[in-house]
Amino acid sequence: xxxxxxxxxxxxxxxxxxxxxxxxxxxxxxxxxxxxxxxxxxxxxxxxxxxxxxxxxxxxxxxxxxxxxxxxxxxxxxxxxxxxxxxxxxxxxxxxxxxxxxxxxxxxxxxxxxxxxxxxxxxxxxxxxxxxxxxxxxxxxxxxxxxxxxxxxxxxxxxxxxx
Amino acid sequence: xxxxxxxxxxxxxxxxxxxxxxxxxxxxxxxxxxxxxxxxxxxxxxxxxxxxxxxxxxxxxxxxxxxxxxxxxxxxxxxxxxxxxxxxxxxxxxxxxxxxxxxxxxxxxxxxxxxxxxxxxxxxxxxxxxxxxxxxxxxxxxxxxxxxxxxxxxxxxxxxxxxxxxxxxxxxxxxxxxxxxxxxxxxxxxxxxxxxxxxxxxxxxxxxxxxxxxxxxxxxxxxxxxxxxxxxxxxxxxxxxxxxxxxxxxxxxxxxxxxxxxxxxxxxxxxxxxxxxxxxxxxxxxxxxxxxx
Numbered sequence: 168x169x170x171x172x173x174x175x176x177x178x179x180x181x182x183x184x185x186x187x188x189x190x191x192x193x194x195x196x197x198x199x200x201x202x203x204x205x206x207x208x209x210x211x212x213x214x215x216x217x218x219x220x221x222x223x224x225x226x227x228x229x230x231x232x233x234x235x236x237x238x239x240x241x242x243x244x245x246x247x248x249x250x251x252x253x254x255x256x257x258x259x260x261x262x263x264x265x266x267x268x269x270x271x272x273x274x275x276x277x278x279x280x281x282x283x284x285x286x287x288x289x290x291x292x293x294x295x296x297x298x299x300x301x302x303x304x305x306x307x308x309x310x311x312x313x314x315x316x317x318x319x320x321x322x323x324x325x326x327x328x329x330x
Numbered sequence: 331x332x333x334x335x336x337x338x339x340x341x342x343x344x345x346x347x348x349x350x351x352x353x354x355x356x357x358x359x360x361x362x363x364x365x366x367x368x369x370x371x372x373x374x375x376x377x378x379x380x381x382x383x384x385x386x387x388x389x390x391x392x393x394x395x396x397x398x399x400x401x402x403x404x405x406x407x408x409x410x411x412x413x414x415x416x417x418x419x420x421x422x423x424x425x426x427x428x429x430x431x432x433x434x435x436x437x438x439x440x441x442x443x444x445x446x447x448x449x450x451x452x453x454x455x456x457x458x459x460x461x462x463x464x465x466x467x468x469x470x471x472x473x474x475x476x477x478x479x480x481x482x483x484x485x486x487x488x489x490x491x492x493x494x495x496x497x498x499x500x501x502x503x504x505x506x507x508x509x510x511x512x513x514x515x516x517x518x519x520x521x522x523x524x525x526x527x528x529x530x531x532x533x534x535x536x537x538x539x540x541x542x543x544x545x546x547x548x549x550x551x552x553x554x555x556x557x558x559x560x561x562x563x564x565x566x567x568x569x570x571x572x573x574x575x576x577x578x579x580x581x582x583x584x585x586x587x588x589x590x591x592x593x594x595x596x597x598x599x600x601x602x603x604x605x606x607x608x609x610x611x612x613x614x615x616x617x618x619x620x621x622x623x
Contacts, residue, residue: 169338187333187338189333209367209371210367210435219437223433224434227367227371228363228435230382232338233382233384298521299432
């Protein structure tokens with residue numbers, strides 16, 4: 168077992184986990200953050216995407232112990248306040264950027280990271296950014312639309328610091 | 331949890347990582363983990379210990395040293411992708427990096443991890459062989475501190491790394507600044523998938539537009555990245571028939587892999603076509619840089 172202190176969504180969280188535990192399992196099972204979804208659990212599908220120091224990475228491809236000292240953002244950390252949604256989340260709802268919702272946390276976080284560094288992405292930029300995230304429902308069209316809409320809205324809004 | 335139980339340890343130095351590994355033959359090293367983690371999840375690897383080398387400061391660097399560029403083993407692939415040194419001094423590597431996996435895996439995946447893993451589809455290994463790079467190692471029982479990329483890769487996922495040793499970095503010769511160009515072409519089932527075939531080429535042209543030198547290597551299709559012997563083409567125009575024939579002939583002599591994704595015949599044909607594309611890309615780059623030839 169290993170005692171970890173992890174910086175998750177702006178707060179320090181303690182967990183005692185097995186050495187072999189992935190960051191994904193740690194977030195879900197030790198910290199109760201079930202918004203990070205477990206899909207393939209070997210790096211193919213992208214649904215477990217989290218932000219590590221602001222950049223998307225796959226939580227299933229890291230040991231929890233490797234994440235110490237890094238700032239982790241999960242889907243629970245993107246909304247400005249409880250009960251509210253981020254601009255990106257809102258745009259996914261409005262454009263029907265999801266059906267079953269399984270890939271959505273990973274898609275939203277990938278989009279948040281893209282828009283934090285590229286406020287006016289082209290369609291091609293968006294497709295490259297989400298190329299590591301599989302969606303089996305939408306055919307991706309509405310997801311791209313959602314990110315374009317979110318980009319437009321963010322450009323016209325006073326922004327808090329990116330997550 | 332899908333991995334077998336193991337002990338996680340964080341090494342503070344190369345010496346410590348080598349010592350821990352020597353005392354426990356069932357220990358494995360983890361850097362970015364983008365291949366090791368899936369292998370652990372599928373229990374294809376069942377280590378007693380996982381030694382994290384990701385925080386060893388001496389292994390994370392990109393620097394120029396005379397006619398070479400050194401990349402530390404734990405340099406992240408996306409850090410190399412964003413590096414001005416890589417863009418200017420290692421244009422072939424710069425062309426290849428965006429083909430590796432996806433942005434999130436390049437964020438964690440490392441240069442040295444890709445080399446040590448020796449996947450036949452790995453782009454960095456292909457560029458290392460095409461460029462005549464050296465693999466820097468530490469802890470070898472015979473005292474060696476470097477192996478040439480050409481002798482390093484023995485078979486899929488098998489390398490000539492001596493027992494007890496670890497990869498500490500890569501040393502690339504700097505690209506020649508004048509009349510030179512690079513090309514990289516790859517085909518996979520989907521964006522970011524393992525390459526079914528890939529070709530890396532760098533070439534230099536003489537004042538008449540003939541080849542002054544050419545280095546071309548095939549990856550993905552063959553069990554290990556393999557450089558073709560093309561010295562007989564010196565002086566030939568890169569778009570000429572003799573170049574195409576010699577490359578096709580070289581590829582015809584290589585052993586091609588065959589699996590559920592692509593047959594050996596498909597891979598051979600794809601490699602030939604990708605080689606043409608990569609050579610044209612490299613020659614066009616020389617033309618563009620010299621103001622048209």
